[in-house]
Amino acid sequence: MSAPLLSVEGIRKSYGARSILDIDRLELLAGESYVLTGENGSGKTTLLRVLSGLEGAEIASCRFEGKAVDLGSYPAWLREKVIYVHQHPYLFRGSIADNIAYGLKARGMRDVEREALVRQAIAWAGVEALLDVPAQRLSGGEKQRVALARARVLHPRLFLLDEPTANLDAESRQQTMRLVRDLCDADSAVVLACHDREIIELPHMHRLHMEKGCIGVMPRASACA
Amino acid sequence: MDWLATTREAFALLFSGDAELWQIIYISLRVSVLAMLIAAPPAIALGYFLATASFPGRRAIIIVTQGLLASPTVVIGLILYLLLSRQGIFGSLKLLFTQEAMIIGQVLIALPVLVAFTISAVQGADARVRETAISLGASRAGVAWTTLLEVRFGVMAAVFNAFGRIVSEIGCSLMVGGNIAGVTRNIPTAIALETSKGEFAQGIALGFVLLLVALAVNFALAFAQGEGGTR
Numbered sequence: 001m002s003a004p005l006l007s008v009e010g011i012r013k014s015y016g017a018r019s020i021l022d023i024d025r026l027e028l029l030a031g032e033s034y035v036l037t038g039e040n041g042s043g044k045t046t047l048l049r050v051l052s053g054l055e056g057a058e059i060a061s062c063r064f065e066g067k068a069v070d071l072g073s074y075p076a077w078l079r080e081k082v083i084y085v086h087q088h089p090y091l092f093r094g095s096i097a098d099n100i101a102y103g104l105k106a107r108g109m110r111d112v113e114r115e116a117l118v119r120q121a122i123a124w125a126g127v128e129a130l131l132d133v134p135a136q137r138l139s140g141g142e143k144q145r146v147a148l149a150r151a152r153v154l155h156p157r158l159f160l161l162d163e164p165t166a167n168l169d170a171e172s173r174q175q176t177m178r179l180v181r182d183l184c185d186a187d188s189a190v191v192l193a194c195h196d197r198e199i200i201e202l203p204h205m206h207r208l209h210m211e212k213g214c215i216g217v218m219p220r221a222s223a224c225a
Numbered sequence: 226m227d228w229l230a231t232t233r234e235a236f237a238l239l240f241s242g243d244a245e246l247w248q249i250i251y252i253s254l255r256v257s258v259l260a261m262l263i264a265a266p267p268a269i270a271l272g273y274f275l276a277t278a279s280f281p282g283r284r285a286i287i288i289v290t291q292g293l294l295a296s297p298t299v300v301i302g303l304i305l306y307l308l309l310s311r312q313g314i315f316g317s318l319k320l321l322f323t324q325e326a327m328i329i330g331q332v333l334i335a336l337p338v339l340v341a342f343t344i345s346a347v348q349g350a351d352a353r354v355r356e357t358a359i360s361l362g363a364s365r366a367g368v369a370w371t372t373l374l375e376v377r378f379g380v381m382a383a384v385f386n387a388f389g390r391i392v393s394e395i396g397c398s399l400m401v402g403g404n405i406a407g408v409t410r411n412i413p414t415a416i417a418l419e420t421s422k423g424e425f426a427q428g429i430a431l432g433f434v435l436l437l438v439a440l441a442v443n444f445a446l447a448f449a450q451g452e453g454g455t456r
Contacts, residue, residue, distance in 0.1 A: 076362075079362050080362055084356075086353050088353075090351060090354055090357045092371065093374070093375060
């Protein structure tokens with residue numbers, strides 16, 4: 001079996017006496033999708049934010065693609081491979097295309113190449129009809145689809161999605177689910193925090209159940225402390 | 226005093242292209258615009274840094290900055306006068322009673338306004354702005370630029386407020402500028418002088434211009450914010 005894409009040991013985080021995360025070991029494999037389930041406050045969002053470097057935690061050791069890495073300092077090469085999408089994604093002022101191009105611009109990609117990728121991403125997300133609508137005026141579902149396209153266009157190896165289908169109407173939810181299913185390829189992994197039964201029960205979805213900051217015993221996931 | 230006649234005289238001065246009057250207006254705007262151009266970039270950068278960084282003493286610096294918002298311009302003028310006067314530390318630069326001295330004074334007055342308003346704008350920004358920019362791989366400067374763009378109406382309010390304060394301040398300009406005709410006489414110092422001489426027409430004309438500048442600045446801000454609100 002190939003080495004895990006991400007392997008973290010000893011993730012601990014607490015606010016005062018309250019333990020938020022207490023995970024002995026977590027391994028994620030490329031080509032696999034994982035769903036984080038659990039009650040509100042069980043630590044799902046915090047875990048995703050720690051893995052994306054947006055929040056700190058005590059971490060005993062972490063390896064990404066087999067290389068040891070410090071999530072606290074979050075090196076640029078890791079930033080290019082991991083992407084986090086908020087439950088309610090923020091779209092910058094400007095157009096949908098500006099938003100999708102943002103990360104590509106940050107990577108210094110040439111205009112011609114970038115425009116082609118943005119066009120493909122717009123088609124993938126099915127938002128061609130909304131190109132003239134300012135990004136901040138889109139509905140929740142449309143914003144979620146643009147945010148997924150904005151993440152996918154960067155070809156990260158690990159997608160961390162926080163409740164992508166929460167608070168969406170039925171049609172938006174179906175469209176978002178289609179995109180989420182499409183995100184994972186042989187080279188990348190997807191982790192979703194989710195309450196959506198339909199996503200949880202998708203075939204090939206590994207379930208990681210969180211309770212009081214711990215991950216329950218599940219296939220390819222760790223045991224709790 | 227015949228108010229009507231004086232006001233008519235004031236407008237006649239304005240629209241007849243009275244050279245002395247327009248020079249005063251030019252000096253006033255030149256000094257304040259240059260002061261803003263010098264003060265705004267570093268002050269906005271400092272405001273962003275103080276709003277987002279975490280280091281010991283940060284809170285104290287923010288409190289001092291907010292306290293300086295209320296600093297009397299005449300006190301800034303006095304301190305600057307002491308520094309620039311012949312016996313002062315910077316006396317050798319011979320800047321006292323020059324436009325440069327007025328610009329320095331106005332930069333000092335504008336700085337706390339710009340820094341404090343920028344801090345407030347950036348702290349009021351949605352936390353997801355920075356997190357999204359970081360997650361999409363923006364550099365530190367890129368994250369700062371994106372955040373400032375997202376809160377640009379707050380930052381513009383900082384710039385317009387600071388400009389309004391310096392274009393109308395008199396204490397510092399009078400002390401370090403010296404109100405020298407054709408050199409350092411700006412709108413506020415001229416109004417004070419003309420009024421003290423009983424020459425109300427020029428005072429009214431200049432007051433009208435100052436009011437117009439203040440209104441124009443506020444209209445510009447309201448227009449920009451209105452446009453932003455409809456996006």
